[in-house]
Amino acid sequence: MKGDQGRDEGADPALMDHDRFVREGPQKGFVEPRLLCLIRKNPAYGYRLIEEIDRIPFPGPSPDSAAVYRMLRGLEKQGLVVSEWKHGESGPSKRVYTITPDGEKRLGAWRDALVERVAMLNRFISMCE
Numbered sequence: 001m002k003g004d005q006g007r008d009e010g011a012d013p014a015l016m017d018h019d020r021f022v023r024e025g026p027q028k029g030f031v032e033p034r035l036l037c038l039i040r041k042n043p044a045y046g047y048r049l050i051e052e053i054d055r056i057p058f059p060g061p062s063p064d065s066a067a068v069y070r071m072l073r074g075l076e077k078q079g080l081v082v083s084e085w086k087h088g089e090s091g092p093s094k095r096v097y098t099i100t101p102d103g104e105k106r107l108g109a110w111r112d113a114l115v116e117r118v119a120m121l122n123r124f125i126s127m128c129e
Contacts, residue, residue: 030058031071033110036103039081045094046072072097080106 034056038049046069054062063071075081080103083095099107 029060029063029067030056031063031067032075033107033114034058035068035071035075036080036099036107036110039097040099040104040107043096043098045086045096047094049097075103078102 031053034053035049037056038044038052044052046065049072050065050068053068072081072083076083076097079100081097081099083097085093086096087093
């Protein structure tokens, strides 16, 4: 049975609505998969993630810092990342984000959906040639 957001009731909350994404694309400029990818490669604090997010090639403008911090809070609330305060020898303490097993699943779902979307777009391009 489908829920209000198009997901199967009781489905793994770490997984996204795969079919909808393949058909329609993501919302909010790929901020979620970009952050999950960066955090998976290297746990980091918010400002570092903002500096690094442009290194992941996606179309459209870069997300602003407020959007990144909102997404980090949302990812943490969903259990896709966890954070802890790290105290350095100099400077202020920093909240460092680490990906969780559910975050790994979600990143895998993004990867799979992107592979399918690229294949669909390539078929369309071939049809138009």
